[in-house]
Amino acid sequence: MPRRLPGTHWKRLERQERGEGLYLIAWIDERPVGHLLLKWGDSPLSPESSLWPTLSDISVHLNYRSRGIGSQLMEHAEQIAARRGCRQVWLSVALDNPRARALYERRGYRQTSLDTHVSRWPYLDEHGQERWQEETCVRLEKSLSART
Ligand SMILES: CC(C)(COP(=O)(O)OP(=O)(O)OC[C@H]1O[C@@H](n2cnc3c(N)ncnc32)[C@H](O)[C@@H]1OP(=O)(O)O)[C@@H](O)C(=O)NCCC(=O)NCCS
Secondary structure, eight states, X not given: OOSBOTTHHHHHHHHHHTTSEEEEEXXXXXXXXXXXXXXXXXXXXXXXXXXXXXXXXXXXXXXXXXXXXXXXXXXXXXXXXXXXXXXXXXXXXXXXXXXXXXXXXXXXXXXOSSOOEEEEEEEEOTTSOEEEEEXXXXXXEEEOGGGO
């Protein structure tokens, strides 16, 4: 997937190998077209954060969007979390990303009472230079209790 630093996928896989997450990849034939990292822990919403996992790094390749791939990744992540006994999941979305937010709200995610926060990550620009992206995000949560 474009723009992220080399090694990003390995770091997510390493997290999975430590038992701290599950890195879901959407495939079309031999081509990876989207991903979602389901993190056990890291929740600012609950001290029992392993039971309140995070959906992060949700992305679908530009040429494959609006085909239901993002929804399928989320559906799988929510099912896996529910099977593990989790009653909620949460995610962060940037204030300037209304399309993603609309998708999450259609799936039943609602804004939490927590303040907005700034998320920063490195990426490579078109010249291969490392730069930092910054986004102000809100946190959304979803109850999984209807599934269990
Ligand atoms: C947000 C993102 C992950 C959604 O992935 P996606 O695969 O496009 O999502 P879906 O196709 O499941 O649903 C999104 C849209 O497709 C529509 N859709 C759902 N299933 C569909 C299908 N089978 N066929 C066609 N359209 C479909 C939805 O109604 C929705 O419509 P919209 O275009 O009005 O928003 C993707 O747009 C993306 O990678 N964006 C850039 C990165 C990003 O913003 N990530 C989120 C960070 S929080």
